[in-house]
Amino acid sequence: MGTSYPSPITPSNTRIGWIGIGVMGSAMASRLLSSGFSLIIYARNPSKADSLLSLGAQLADSPAHLAKSCDIVFTMLGHPQDVRQIVLSENTGVLSGLNPNGVIVDHTSSHPELAKEIYAAAREKNCWAVDAPVSGGDLGARNGNLTIFAAGDESIVCWLSPLLQIMGSKVSYMGGPGNGHxxxxxxxxxxxxxxxxxxxxxxxxxxxxxxxxxxxxxxxxxxxxxxxxxxxxxxxxxxxxxxxxxxxxxxxxxxxxxxxxxxxxxxxxxxxxxxxxxxxxxxxxxxxxxxxxxxxxxxxxxxxxxxxx
Incomplete structure (x- = not known):
């Protein structure tokens, strides 16, 4: 990949997946839906997905199945071990299903070393990974006023900016993998x-x-x-x-x-x-x-x- 992603992000040509629909994740995903993007979501407890499904989201039965249908997969989970399981699990994880040039964006407050590991594993599959944790709480998530600390390949972060700016009022590029966390x-x-x-x-x-x-x-x-x-x-x-x-x-x-x-x-x-x-x-x-x-x-x-x- 050169200095920019080949296809501009638009609601009509960008397929988005979302994993993690707690207080923060649900509010952030709702903003993407309200902006016209279609979402495929995965939830370990599908009953928690009802509000997003009512807004038009679709439900996948595994992270890998979700990833196969998406250009970008966002994660907003609780702990680093959750991120490791959801992203890196063999056969069922996001990376096992993501197509070449696919992008993983992790909004979880996770560990910098894990972000580096995910970035390296993504590059081996000709995919990309961005660690982009957020600050601003539940009010910031609902109002799109989050501060986002994005790290990874700078051209990918720039390409993602139309989506990040829907969720955050300030997006800062922090450098290489792990720097966001x-x-x-x-x-x-x-x-x-x-x-x-x-x-x-x-x-x-x-x-x-x-x-x-x-x-x-x-x-x-x-x-x-x-x-x-x-x-x-x-x-x-x-x-x-x-x-x-x-x-x-x-x-x-x-x-x-x-x-x-x-x-x-x-x-x-x-x-x-x-x-x-x-x-x-x-x-x-x-x-x-x-x-x-x-x-x-x-x-x-x-x-x-x-x-x-």
Whole structure:
């Protein structure tokens, strides 16, 4: 392939597959359907596909069967092991069915090394792989305001831009395979720190007798303000812990950062991340409390428990 993909992306000539229809994946896939693209979807639990089927999506019985009928396959799954199974499984995985010049786009918050492995396996089949995790939560997914960190072959990312721009208001090319997931891990380190700071700020405000909505309104325009506050502050106050992303996913994301070791040579450095380590422990506390399926804004419940609120 040269500097661009030979066929422009249009609803009439581009066949799209989608795997992963949780809160985020379903909203993202819905935006493609609403933009006129036809979708074939695969769901391990087909009953969860009803809303997309009502919008015109078709259902495939395996990732490989889906891939055989598609030019592009998007995945939005929970964990790296899910991505490995769905994409790389022999005979049933996406790559086993994808036709030459087909493209896999993984939106999962996954591991950079797995992205490199998938890219290499795709190239062996004369296919392409892009790792393109997202940030912006469930509201961003529904409104098409996600930030997308795309990595892989730059010409393929450019070719994909008409689709990525339907789902995201900002698409950044981050470099070679795995860099998208590395960017997302760093993003989650900052998000986790913001969630922790906001949880502690709201808990402190309540303890000292401040009206928390008024406190948040006062600080929102200053240095303490953040997108995390905009997205989750009111939900924390209202104890609305409906998930955009599960708390257990933050344990996974933080773990990929905290446990990161670059290579295996003696002179390689372990990345020391004290704030991320603490945040991972606190999210692990949510999981231990049985709250792993709450939204990440539920972190405030851990801080409130610690303070007897």
């Amino acid at each position: 590395s960017c997302k891990i760093a993003n989650q380190i900052v998000v986790g720190a913001n969630l922790l700071g906001l949880s502690e700020g709201l808990t402190f405000a309540k303890k000292v007798g401040l009206e928390r909505n008024h406190w948040m309104e006062a600080v929102q325009g200053g240095a303490a303000g953040s997108m995390v506050m905009d997205l989750f502050g009111q939900r924390m106050i209202d104890k609305d812990f409906k998930p955009g992303a599960f708390a257990e996913y933050m344990v996974k994301d933080m773990g990929m950062g905290v446990d990161f070791i670059e290579g295996e040579k003696e002179d390689d450095k372990i990345v020391v991340l004290p704030c991320a380590s603490l945040t991972k422990q606190l999210f692990s506390g949510m999981v231990a409390n049985g709250d792993e399926k709450l939204g990440t804004q539920g972190l405030i419940s851990v801080i409130e428990r610690m303070n007897g609120v």
